[in-house]
Amino acid sequence: MTPAARIAAVIEILQDMPDGQLAGQGLRAGMQRRRYAGSGDRAAISTLFWQVQRARARIDWHLDAIAADISPRNQVIAALVMIDQQHENLAHLFTDTITHAPPALNDNEQAMAANLAERTLDDAKMPVDVALEWPEFLLEDARTAISRVIDDKQSVEAELAALLDEAPTDLRINPIKLDDRRLLRDRLAGRGIKCYATSLSPWGVRLAKRTRTDELQEWKKGQFDIQDEGSQIAALLCDARPGMQVADVCAGAGGKSLVMAARMQNKGRVLAIDSSAERLERSGERLRRAGIHNVERKAVDDKWGTRKWRAKFDRVVIDAPCSGSGTWRRQVDARWRLTPDILARYQATQQGLLEKARAMVLPGGRIIYITCSLLASECEAQIAAFMADAPELEMADIGDIWDDTIGRLNGGACPQTATLNASGMLRLLPRRDNTDGFFIAIIQARLR
Numbered sequence: 001m002t003p004a005a006r007i008a009a010v011i012e013i014l015q016d017m018p019d020g021q022l023a024g025q026g027l028r029a030g031m032q033r034r035r036y037a038g039s040g041d042r043a044a045i046s047t048l049f050w051q052v053q054r055a056r057a058r059i060d061w062h063l064d065a066i067a068a069d070i071s072p073r074n075q076v077i078a079a080l081v082m083i084d085q086q087h088e089n090l091a092h093l094f095t096d097t098i099t100h101a102p103p104a105l106n107d108n109e110q111a112m113a114a115n116l117a118e119r120t121l122d123d124a125k126m127p128v129d130v131a132l133e134w135p136e137f138l139l140e141d142a143r144t145a146i147s148r149v150i151d152d153k154q155s156v157e158a159e160l161a162a163l164l165d166e167a168p169t170d171l172r173i174n175p176i177k178l179d180d181r182r183l184l185r186d187r188l189a190g191r192g193i194k195c196y197a198t199s200l201s202p203w204g205v206r207l208a209k210r211t212r213t214d215e216l217q218e219w220k221k222g223q224f225d226i227q228d229e230g231s232q233i234a235a236l237l238c239d240a241r242p243g244m245q246v247a248d249v250c251a252g253a254g255g256k257s258l259v260m261a262a263r264m265q266n267k268g269r270v271l272a273i274d275s276s277a278e279r280l281e282r283s284g285e286r287l288r289r290a291g292i293h294n295v296e297r298k299a300v301d302d303k304w305g306t307r308k309w310r311a312k313f314d315r316v317v318i319d320a321p322c323s324g325s326g327t328w329r330r331q332v333d334a335r336w337r338l339t340p341d342i343l344a345r346y347q348a349t350q351q352g353l354l355e356k357a358r359a360m361v362l363p364g365g366r367i368i369y370i371t372c373s374l375l376a377s378e379c380e381a382q383i384a385a386f387m388a389d390a391p392e393l394e395m396a397d398i399g400d401i402w403d404d405t406i407g408r409l410n411g412g413a414c415p416q417t418a419t420l421n422a423s424g425m426l427r428l429l430p431r432r433d434n435t436d437g438f439f440i441a442i443i444q445a446r447l448r
């Protein structure tokens, strides 16, 4: 494909996306319709496509400011001019003389492009939510959460902006099959894939550059899985031990269950519950590949009850459904689909799940509440409200648990970077820790 044809492809892919479709799905569908595209074409199409997604609010703000239509074609022109500095080249890229190129710019479009070329993508006059590409209604909520663990205002804003960066790809060894991450690093190096040890998780390696790894023999043999370092940390902090009874009540595709079952060396039981039978089904293949056989899966409906599971579990893990704001580096467009109503529904589900966990945990056991959210309303505020009326529960010392689990595996204490907030809950932050944003609270059930 010519550079011009690649640009035409991006405009068409954006135009073909139905309302509400995830950007990643739209891109994949667009690529499937272009099977003739080679790897260089795919890389170029995907780069420009994601440039538009990552700068969407800012691009639309500029288009609006110069009274231009907000359309896929104009958004792509804006990205080419303001991000790629291609203004001088536009006449070669939008032309009626090359097949498959986007049509030549008309007079209005040429004037628009000239206008955009005078501007810079980041503009001091932009409202802060536009500059940060954050939905306005969530900004204060996120600032409240982040300012609990970071003091200066500038660094708080930098954390919010970091959600526009690209996320690294992390792998996690499966200690049932491979007990030292250096072995994985060496094997990947032998295949020309450079990676290095993650700094917080003792089981993680980070790829130096994004590469497909699910076709490798090591992956097929279950020696490693793909999992963000923050998610590895959250799962290790559940402190599942051999012989325990563990309930993973939002088990999904099994990310946390896999880690806990491996920590338990397949001894004891993980009950993996989820309201999505389809996600649980997907976890089956991962568990088999990992050689794990102490996970029992149970699909439930949204209104599931706890009657048969009362006071049965040493650990009840809630990896709660949430805004996912901590993972927006990976799904940059997800932020624009969130509404106050959707957020309120997540919060109600989170409260319900905390109450279920309270019924399920054994005296002396623990509830571990995890979200990949950067919002106080889904995290600290939920725990504060829950604990206010739960005399049989108390906050556990997460620093101690870190030392006892991750510290022991890593040979180190809880590092400064993973600072705990005032009430002993833990936040991992994309900029400071270079993980997805995670919140982890550990609650101890008193012995009666």
Ligand SMILES: C[S@@+](CC[C@H](N)C(=O)[O-])C[C@H]1O[C@@H](n2cnc3c(N)ncnc32)[C@H](O)[C@@H]1O
Residues within 6 Å of the ligand: 231, 249, 250, 251, 252, 253, 254, 255, 256, 257, 273, 274, 275, 276, 279, 300, 301, 302, 303, 319, 320, 321, 322, 349
């Ligand atoms: C953050 S995801 C879990 C990710 C998973 N633990 C992992 O590590 O791969 C949240 C999960 O909660 C499930 N869920 C939503 N509402 C639920 C409910 N009321 N009861 C149980 N699961 C629920 C969703 O289907 C989704 O799989």
